[in-house]
Amino acid sequence: MTDNTTIINHNNCPGQDILNVLSTKWVPGIFKVMHFNNEPIRFSELLKALPGSNKQSLSVALHLMESHSLIEKRVVREKPLHIEYNISDTGTYLLDVFKTLSEISTINKQKEIAAV
């Protein structure tokens, strides 16, 4: 089995591993969809919710997120057997990161406006 959940840490920074996960394509999008969805979501729903995405990349992204405990995967052995994903407590913690990042982009935009 090929291990696609290992990304090389080039800078020896403690936060680098999570940063690499966050910067994987579709991960912020998955995060956002899950956050606003507010309930467990299924693979096919994510696929539909993220136009332009594809199974393979979503699969890689979800495995990465899961292996870093940012989301939880649950096999629901019920009526229609299916699989649910949701944001973990650790993942919820990341909302602060997104918040800070968007604050920075707001600061930068204000500076651009002031410069004109």
Next chain:
Amino acid sequence: MTDNTTIINHNNCPGQDILNVLSTKWVPGIFKVMHFNNEPIRFSELLKALPGSNKQSLSVALHLMESHSLIEKRVVREKPLHIEYNISDTGTYLLDVFKTLSEISTINKQKEIAAV
């Protein structure tokens, strides 16, 4: 077929631009070196401080960081004419992000240990 789960597609992430900068190779390393250096640093010093890096990639990284106001570039017209790079106020703000990210990785490591 019954699509009762309404998923709002907020694909436009406000923090994405900065996230892309942060996830550029060598950017976290540059950040780290600058942070611990505590004084303006020069291109050639960064190159030495980041083994495995190269001029081209550092140049790209620095331009990205500068264009997003994370660092400041200054041409020093003195004795030996040279160029200095500094973390900006905005850049300093990012330290919180790294802090949060490293906290998450600490949480994950503790979970791994607990699982053994």
Next chain:
DNA sequence: ATTGTCGGTCATATTTTTCTGACTTATTGT
């Protein structure tokens, strides 16, 4: 028994990012 859906995997292609090595311009030291 066949068809269809869900949640994927696999091999391969394409795209994007990063690296290498040659070259440049300006200044400084001998």
Next chain:
DNA sequence: ACAATAAGTCAGAAAAATATGACCGACAAT
């Protein structure tokens, strides 16, 4: 004058990330 250093740029090569399309196993419905 000549070589050396600093701070890069440029084109092309190599590596890494992402996408495509075929396929698969479990289950459900016709």
